[in-house]
Every structure is written in C-alpha cells, then in structure tokens.
Amino acid sequence: MSSNRFQNLQNWTNKHVFSNSLDYWNQEMHDVPSYQNQQTSGEGSNQRPDHLEIIQEIAISEQPLPDDVPKQQEPVDDGHGASSEPISALQAAWNVTNAIQGMFIVGLPIAVKVGGWWSIGAMIGVAYVCYWTGVLLIECLYEDGVKKRKTYREIADFYKPGFGKWVLAAQLTELLSTCIIYLVLAADLLQSCFPSVDKPGWMMIVSASFLTCSFLDDLQIVSRLSFFNAISHLVVNLIMMIYCLSFVSQWSFSSITFALNINTLPTIVGMVVFGYTSHIFLPNLERNMKNPSEFNMMLKWSHIAAAIFKVVFGMLGFLTFGELTQQEISNSLPNQSFKILVNLILVVKALLSYPLPFYAAVQLLKNNLFMGYPQTPFTSCYSPDKSLREWAVTLRIILVLFTLFVALSVPYLVELMGLVGNITGTMLSFIWPALFHLHIRQKALNNFDKRFDQGIIIMGCSVCLSGVYFSSMELLRAINSADS
Secondary structure: OHHHHHHHHHHHHHHHOOOOHHHHHHOOHHHOOOHHHHHHHHOOOOOOOHHHHHHHHHHOOOOOOOOOEEOOOOOEEOOOOOEEOOEOHHHHHHHHHHHHHOHHHHHHHHHHHHHOHHHHHHHHHHHHHHHHHHHHHHHOOEEOOEEOOOOHHHHHHHHOOOOHHHHHHHHHHHHHHHHHHHHHHHHHHHHHHOOOOOHHHHHHHHHHHHHHHHHOOOHHHHHHHHHHHHHHHHHHHHHHHHHHHOOHHHOOHHHOOOOOOOOOHHHHHHHHHHHHOOHHHHHHHHHHEOOHHHHHHHHHHHHHHHHHHHHHHHHHHHHHHHHHOOOOHHHHOOOHHHHHHHHHHHHHHHHHHOHHHHHHHHHHHHHHHOOOOOOOOOOOOEOOOOOEOHHHHHHHHHHHHHHHHHHHHOOOHHHHHHHHHHHHHHHHHHHHHHHHHHHHOHHHOOHHHHHHHHHHHHHHHHHHHHHHHHHHHHHHHHHHHHHO
C-alpha cells in the first residue's frame, strides 16, 4: 500500500515539479543527456568578452584536471565546450580592477567619516593582504611548477575532501549578498530622489525589473550589460571627483581624525574587505592569461591602483561634505537637481550590476544541483530542445524574490556590507588562502613563509570574529532605531 502511494507521488512529482527528473534514477550514466554538449552544438561564438572572466569560475564545470598541466598558456574552456582566446596581463588587470572597485566605492566617504585615518589605513592594509593571499591561492594550484588543480574548490577539496562545499557555500553567499546590496542601494538612491515613495516600495519596484534576470541565459547579454555598467561607473566617478575637486579650497585635513570607535570600526573594516573580495575567480583568471607568469605583477599593480583610488575617492568625498557626508556620497549633494541626476546614473549602474552576480549564482546552483542525475542530485534544468524548463524559471524567480525578502528585512547598506565582508570576505580572502597554502605547500616553505601564513590566519580569524560581533550589534542598533 505504502509503495503504491510512493509510486503515485513519484509520478506526480515527475510530471508536475521536476519534469523527467525521476527518469534519471533509472538511467545509466551514458544515457544522461549532457547540457554542455547541447550548448556546444547550439552556441555559435567562440570568443568570450574579457570582462566576463569574473563569472567563468562559476560557469564552468568543476571537474578534476585529466592530466598535469605545466605552468604555461593552456586551452581555456568557456563553459560551453568552446575554447576562448587568452587575455593579456592588461586585460586581466582590467578584470580585477572592475571586481574590486565596483559600485560600493560610493560608501567609502562615510567610512572615512566614521573611521578617520583608521579607515584609510584599512583600505591600504586590506589591499596589501588581499594581494598576498591572491598570490598564495594561485601557488596552491601548482606543485613543483606543474598545475595540479584548476579552481578554488579543487584547492579546498585537496586540503580536506568535501571542504570545497564550504567554499561553494561562501561563494553563493557572497554573490547573493552582492545582489541584495545592489537592491538596497538602488532603493536608497531612488528614495532620496523621490521621497514620496518609501524605501520598501522602491525595493519592490526595482526587484520587479530584476525579475527579467530569471530568463537571462546568454553570456552575450550579460557581456553587454557589464559593458554599459563599466561606462556608467566611469561617468559617475568622473562627475563626483570633478565636483569634489572644485571645493579644494574648503578642505580641512584636520577633520580626518585618529579617533577610534571600537563599536563601528569592525563594521567599516568588513565593508572595506567586502570591496576587495575577488579571490573566487582568480584561479580562472590566471588560467586565461597568455603568460601566467605575469599574474603576480598584474595582481600587485591592480591592488595598488585600487588602493590609491579608494583612498583618494574616500578622502575627497569626506573633505568636500564633512559631517554632512551620507552613506551614499551622491546623497550628500546639496543641489537637489544635480543629486537626482547623479543618483539616477547610479541607479542605472545598480540595475546593470545586478545581473552579473545573479547569473553567476544561478550557474553555481545549476552546476552543482541541476546538471542531471547521477552527476548532480536533480535533472537538468534544460529540456532536450535546449529551452529552459518552466520549473527552472520558477526557481530563478524565487531566487530574485529571496533577495528582495532579505533586502526588505535588512535595508541597511553599510551595516550589511560590513557583516558580509566580515563573514565571507575574511574567509575567502584572508583565512582560507593562507590556510590552504600552509597545508599544501608546507614542505616548500621556510620558517618566515610559515609565520606569514599563520599571521594572516590569526589576523583573519580576529577580524572575522570581532567583525561579526560588532557588525551584528550595529545592525541590531540600526533595526531598533528604525522601529522606535
């Protein structure tokens, strides 16, 4: 009797929920359709735009290397069975710069206001540490000059079998948190322009436009959106810096203090760490380079340039607006018409920024859950004719609505960035690279290198624990003050 009921449940689920999913349980491995092969036959272009390197780490299948690969240029798979052209060190630097500059620099002036010279020191110090941990992470790919691993997850699994799942969880958290913060930021900016609609209302309106991302399944579309995003980023940065420089005669460097507030500084540090997190795609970026031996130099100068720009932008913003500095620098503008213009450009940038991390999160879920049994727990989200199944679209819509739900629950930009940076940022950018390097390369390390790795681990754990505690307290204070 119970078996009949279970069979009926199977039939209903197979028909109405995950179409054809239960058929996979009775198939041999060679009978399972391969989405990658479908894509190979269906895609026409072999050239992938350079600024999409950030998502290839998520988009490609996480499979072990079939053979040992020497440290030189190797064929690059774009995740659809087609090879792509390798990139130069300058192009790689552009990718890293895009990743660690981002839209969140609009919050750097408030960081200088709250943390003073300590925040400026954090922008420089975190850049230095993230550069070195990026180098350590890439070293973990090699043994005796021969590439043994390809991805962050493979490094984690080599450190401890199964640990790669924690890396994937951190990556997914980082990506979805980025989507949530874009939503909060866009709502903040729009409410400042049009206060007749409250922030939750603007979040719902903005998220309605993000529902179109549920149907986004083409790298070329993501490429175009990212290109226009980069243009809007340059435009708004140029506008704000020219505006701030026009008030140079009114600056007072004495307004930047050494005063230390232990309750707010960990949140600011977490916010800075969040802005430097790029390690999830560094292994793939190194693999894409024409000359991987130039990776370290490329990474060093990218982080130097990023640190200089962040410090200059944060200081210019605070020196111009002083105590009137808001969480988003554009909201500090006194002229309402000019503020609306700049805010609307930033809103457009947020709208163009959201699809990239959302698409990467969808690819991460797809590659680990929905590639077809027995490779993954569930059936492929693509039907045999390569179209996206209805239930897969529904799951993507639910994912968009999830980001909206979290944004409505925690609509505080700085506190949210600080908390995420102190959790996933310190794990991905501080603790894990040094920990993996210390374990995998221990035989080749001298005492200084071991102490260096151990120092980064201790520092990362300290930043993580203290940051999570104080960031949580700041978030609770913000929630309580909003309710009162």
